Amino acid sequence: MKRIKHLFLSLGAMLGLTGCSASPSQVPIFAYAEDDTFISSLLVELDRELQGYDHPIHYSNRDQNQQNSAILEEIDNGADCLLVNLVDRLSASAIIEKAYEEEIPCIFLNRRPLDDDLDPPEGGLFGTWVRQHCFYVGSYPGYEGEKQAEIADTYFQAQGGFARSPIDRNGDGVVQVAIIKGEQGHQDAEERSSACLQGLKNRGYAVEAVASVYANWEKGKAKEMAASLPFEDIELVFSNNDDMALGVAEYLEENEPDLFLPIIGVDGTAAGKAAVEDGTLIGTVVNDAPKQAKIIAELVSHLLDGTPLPVGNESFLIESNYYYSMGNIVSSDF
Amino acid sequence: MNKRHQLKFTLTIWPSVIFASLVALTVGGTSFIYSQNVAAENYRQVEATSEQVLTNYETYFSSAIEVSDIILARYANLDATAIHDDLPFYFDMIRELNPEILSISLYRSSDSYPLAKDSESYYEVGFQSEDWYVEPLHDHYINIFNSHPSSEDIPYSYTLSRYLANDIDSANEAVLKIDFDFGEIVENISPVDLGEGGRFLIYDSDYDLIYSSGRTMNEQALALTKELVIGIERVKLDGHNHYLYAMTIANTGWRVAIFTNADAIVAAVNNFILMICLLAIAAILLFVLVMMLVAGRIANPIRLLQREMSRVASLDYQANVDKFSGGNQEIADLYDSFEAMMARIKTLTADLVKEKEEQRKSELRALQNQINPHFLYNTLDSIIALIEAGQGEQAEKMIVALSRFFRLSISRGHNIIPLADELAHARNYLLIQKMRHGEAIDFEFVLPEERIDGYYVVKLILQPLIENSLVHGLKEDETTHIKVTVGFDESFLYLTVEDDGYGMKESKVEELRKRLLATHEYKGVGIKNVYDRLRVYYGEQADITIESEVEVGTKITIQIPKAKARVNDEAD
Structure with a gap:
């Protein structure tokens, strides 16, 4: 099914019906829920930052199964990069494996995959690919x-x-x-x-x-x-x-x-x-949603267009493929 | 020569090829769409069934996680006393409500010190490096699932372990361990009836098998699962077609894979395709048959016409197309026209033959008129001389011979005369010449034993040959013998004039032969004249052969086809 679909898609591309260079890259976003205030503000910022890309948003209703289905569907549709706000942190490993099989880079937002997921201990082709193509963007724990x-x-x-x-x-x-x-x-x-x-x-x-x-x-x-x-x-x-x-x-x-x-x-x-x-x-x-959205957009651009990786600063900490925003204090004059 | 196909073949093959292509296209399209639809329908069915199984498992595991959640929520606000005094009873209560729980125990994370357990189980010892203890300490916010090796009493069981924070005293942060009996669950909520080789697998993220409903081929099944990771796909396992559905079980880190045998579906699709192909072949054969019949109806009359036409090519104008009365209006019209044309050709041919005949006759007459008139003058001179010499008897003989000679020459205007008359004509000529030349010549006639009546020849053919002997062959002071012979063989009549005169040189003979074959007239060459007349009347088969040798003599033979010599086409 999927291969056939791919075949038709590539046929279409060859016939010039959908010129690859002409149509924008597909960067679907998968949010764990629709009613989370911070995620909503992050999505608003992302919508602004990802103007150059097709970025349909899928809400998963706190159901990892639903999120997985949406991810598989977007992979079939020819997604170029996945932005995943996990429901279940434990499902990250499967999503990363699938992304590797399909060679689609993957950025996790707000919910951090397990340590081994983004830095696989077994190394090899898989480990190298994951370290180059999978990222986490969120706030620094604690x-x-x-x-x-x-x-x-x-x-x-x-x-x-x-x-x-x-x-x-x-x-x-x-x-x-x-x-x-x-x-x-x-x-x-x-x-x-x-x-x-x-x-x-x-x-x-x-x-x-x-x-x-x-x-x-x-x-x-x-x-x-x-x-x-x-x-x-x-x-x-x-x-x-x-x-x-x-x-x-x-x-x-x-x-x-x-x-x-x-x-x-x-x-x-x-x-x-x-x-x-x-x-x-x-x-x-x-919790710096605009800053996170900007970094996410820079990573997408790096993964799809080969622009340089974002550089860390005092408001943004980078640890290998983990990117942490450092929010500012808002307080009254005491 | 480029190969041309018969009309019938052309009329049959092209419509058949087009029809077959259309049918093939339709069959291909239908088969593709049908198999796609069946595949999609099954895909949806398998997906729905598999998702239901997954939902059942997630519901089960979420109930297990719920147990850990309520312990975690309660533990966050417990002080040391409460941990020590109340927790064991709480654990007992939970076990009572959840009979599949085998044990609950709690260990301080800072020093592995056992903090609490239910009253029926025992504390673990020496667990500091075991996964269930290490993993929660590494990641505080997830439930850790570790399966146990099968034992006889409890074939399937696992440990859920978790890091518990304590908001009252962080020194009491702990690792919770709950053991679950899993056997009844897998028995009750695993899918049944997955078909031959179908199976249900639970495995962890390292693809280590936790449970499988299949007894064999699990390694291969896991390898296929590893390729797919998550999703649904058609695979081959142990020679069987399967739908493979693989997915994560939320919040456990475990995954499920469901292999549903799809042989029946594949067989159904194949049967459908086979049947539609057979139908298509039957339709094509039928079409070809019908086309052959139709093409036959069109082509057969044309073939008949063609056959009749080819008879025309071999000069047979007796074409007959009445035999075939079938066919269309166009064909009937064609036949009518053809018949009219044949009739016209027949008439035209007959006219042409008649015309040719007339022409031949007039040519013949013209040629015969070329006989040398000097002969008459010379003979009359000889007669005058005889009369003057008082040899009246001789003169009379000569006049009689001359009279006969001319009577035969004229022959009442006929061109063809009996062979006997021609021989009499030659004899009269020789008699006249003998009288003129006296001892210088002598002659004889040699006739065959069989009768010569019933044979006819073109008249005046021997006299020119004899004249030739007299002119060129007479020897001085010696008698020249002239012999006229009539002979037959199977197919020819031969008339030969022979002399023993001077004869001719080979070169002279050659020249004479050449002149015979030349197309233009040579004045005064009698033999050429004879030859031409023979050819005009008898055609190619008539011939004249000349043999001569110096000092020996000359022999000239006329050859006439026997069959034609038997016919007198001027007979009344």
Whole structure:
């Protein structure tokens, strides 16, 4: 079936019906879901950056099987490069193998394949090909958490240090922290959560994680979960994203109007930035969708048109075929 | 010579070739479309069935992952006391709800210290380098699936292991290990009835086999799967056609491959193609047959016409096309025209023959009139001399001979006279000459034993030959003998005039022969005149041969076809 299709396609090309050079390269995008705020903003940026290419978007509805089918279909259609936002990180190996068989380069977005997938230990033709044609573009694991800790540190210092400041309400000098996680066991959630705690510790603070809840990355869910938090013991809230941070803020505004808690988010969404402006959040870390989209476009251009590979800088870290964006801090003047 | 085909062949072959091409094209197209449709239909069916199997497995595995998820969610907020006191009961409860779970245990990741387990199982020992323990530590955010070797009690089982974070105390980060019995599941939700050689495989991303419903050929099956990676494709396994569906099982790192035997489909398609091909061949044969009949109806009358025409080429104008009355209006018209033409040709030919005959006769007359008139004057002079010499008797004899001679010469205007008359004519001539020349000549006639009546010849053919002997052959002071012979053989009548006179040199004979064959007239050559008349009347078969030798004599022979000598076409 597929070979026949290819035959017809190449026949068509030979007859000049679809001149290869005339039609733009096919760079299909596979997003794991349609309702993810960050993925949506990344897709908007990608749409801008990939103007020169055909880039149909396939949403996989959180179903890896559906994503695989869409990928196979686009391979049959003659895809030139695959942009894959995985549903299941464990399926990356199969997609890479298939890409190798079909010799179609592959860039993974936002969800990182396993370490061995992009750097196969067996080497050989396959390993060499993968290292040259498969890439990952995303934010640096835990980087946002580290930046969240930096915001907290800056904030505390602006108060003249944490201990004995009004924020240390129980006066024990230990930072009592609540963590709002996106999901239990989710890479971004766990990395950010542990990195923000570790970041505070590294800066010399005594830290106690009083509570952690997970709210499925949603504002409403976070507001609901906030009811179970022991706010009298909490002095700082780290949220894995802005949506959930705003959910907690809303809960506090409605139920504890007299309590002021510093809340720090991640993503730098429009709502998040606005909340920083008006002081609802003390800060957020931009998950740099425009920067990632630009790097992805540069990689596509490298893979299809042979332009040079992107060069790393302070806002972009490159480790072999892993490309990590380093987001900026957005915070109010304390 | 370039080869020309018969009309019938041409009329049959070209429509047949065109028809056969059309049929072949149709059959090819139909077969292609049919097999494509069948393939596509089966492809969809196999895909749907296979996806259903995969969905069943994913549902099963997601229920296993759910167990690890709730433990992970609970563990994140547990302090050391709760881990120690509550977790074992919690594990027991989970096992009670999930009977396929064989054991649940938990080990601190920092030092492999056993933290908790269900009450019925035992802690693992010496596991620090085993995959189920190493892999979760390497990647904290995935469920690790490792299958176990088959044992007699539990043929299929696996371990799900996972890194568990602890938000209360990071020192309590741990690795969870859950063992599942897998046997009942594969029995219950694996597809059955995949056909001969069909099978269901579960394998990991290194293509190590975890489960197969097939007993043999699994290595080959895995090799095919490795080529496809994921997707669906037609493959050959152990000589059988299969649809191979390969896909990942979400969140496990494992994959499934389903081989569905497609022999029946291939056979059905092949049967269809075979049948349609047979039908096509039958249709083509029928068409050729019909074309041959039609072509025959057109070509046969034309062939008959052609045969009749070829008779014309061999000068036979008795063509008859009435034999064939079939055929179309055009053919009938053609036949009518042909018949009219043949009739016209017949008439024209008859006229032509008649005309030729007339011409021949008038030519003959003209030639006969060329007989030398000096003979008459000389003879009359001789008679006068005889009368003057008082030899009245001799003169009378001579006049009688002359009278007969001329009577025969005239022969009532006939060209053809009985052979006897021609011989009498020659004898009278010789008598006259004998009387004139006296002892200088002598002559004799030699006749065959058989009767010569019933033979006719062109008249005045012997006299010129005798005259030739007298003119060229007479010896001085010696008697020259002249012999006239009549002879026959099977096919010819021979008239010979022989003398023993001077004879001729070979060169002279040659010249004489040449003159006979020349086309233009030589004045005063009697033999040439005879020769021409013979040829005019008898055609190629008549001839004159001349033999002569100096001092020996000359022999001239007339040869006439016997059959023609028996005919007197001037008889009334």
